[in-house]
Amino acid sequence: MPIYVYREILDDGSEGELLEVEQSMSAKALERHPVTGRPVRRVYLPPALTTKYTPGRTKSLLAEQNVEKKGFTKYVRDKQTGAYHKTAGKDPRAPDVLRKS
Secondary structure: OOEEEEEEEOOOOOEEEEEEEEOOOOOOOOOEOOOOOOEEEEEOOOOOOOOOOOHHHHHHHOOHHHHHHOOOOEEEEOOOOOOEEEEEOOOOOOOOEEOOO
16 A cells, blocks of 8 residues: 655644555545644655666666676677677686587
8 A cells, every 4th residue: 555645734834743644545635633633734755766777777787898897798699690799808718609509
């Protein structure tokens, strides 16, 4: 269930404490604080959007220069032959081409 944030409205009209209430999406918005009975209003917050796994970030992390800088070797598959060709990496033990046996 979603958590909604409400702001208590004090007797002098100023803003009081914030409270979080877990309620279903179909439930009616609260009008009163469940403990004090004072009026409350719903606070709308921006959504928490993460950029951790966006296509652009993934492409940046897997870029040849970044892979090589981190010490990894990157291979790309040739669709015609099925072999893998090294596109990044400086490890002399890593072959330039990997072929299916």
